[in-house]
Amino acid sequence: MKWLIKSEPNEWSIDDHKKVGETIWDGVRNFQARNYMREMKKGDLCLFYHSRVQKSIVGIVEVIKESFPDPKDSKFVAVDMKYIKHLKCPVSLEKIKNSQLLEDLPLIRQSRLSVMPITEEQWKILMDFSEQGNSGK
DNA sequence: GCCAACGTTGGC
DNA sequence: GCCAACGTTGGC
Numbered sequence: 001m002k003w004l005i006k007s008e009p010n011e012w013s014i015d016d017h018k019k020v021g022e023t024i025w026d027g028v029r030n031f032q033a034r035n036y037m038r039e040m041k042k043g044d045l046c047l048f049y050h051s052r053v054q055k056s057i058v059g060i061v062e063v064i065k066e067s068f069p070d071p072k073d074s075k076f077v078a079v080d081m082k083y084i085k086h087l088k089c090p091v092s093l094e095k096i097k098n099s100q101l102l103e104d105l106p107l108i109r110q111s112r113l114s115v116m117p118i119t120e121e122q123w124k125i126l127m128d129f130s131e132q133g134n135s136g137k
Numbered sequence: 138g139c140c141a142a143c144g145t146t147g148g149c
Numbered sequence: 150g151c152c153a154a155c156g157t158t159g160g161c
Contacts, residue, residue, distance in 0.1 A: 052159055112143060112158050
């Protein structure tokens with residue numbers, strides 16, 4: 001499956017993730033997001049979204065270890081993620097909103113959800129956007 | 138920085 | 150088990 005995960009770049013950015021390569025993805029404190037994380041499989045790819053400050057999808061990471069109890073709160077779960085790459089051009093929230101093809105993305109529908117599944121079709125559209133440029137910063 | 142939306146908590 | 154109060158997220 002494919003996913004989209006959010007992070008505030010002030011707290012954890014795609015650049016931080018690039019530096020360390022592989023790291024734990026923890027701190028998710030929402031049951032719906034947790035349930036999605038439990039479904040993540042090794043090898044699944046995730047879009048990395050910067051919330052608040054940049055509001056753009058900026059890169060791709062890969063699940064390298066499936067869900068295990070969050071070390072800080074065992075009611076929730078964490079996974080391990082490996083940095084794959086930055087997108088050629090970030091895909092802004094504005095651009096996603098303007099695309100009718102993506103209006104069903106939970107990112108639009110449910111702005112507070114921090115982990116969400118992405119369909120193959122949505123993934124493909126977003127990959128196209130990331131190649132096109134002029135997506136704004 | 139504000140505040141709407143929404144998830145969670147806790148008193149009843 | 151309901152729902153008001155509270156806390157947090159994240160777009161604007």
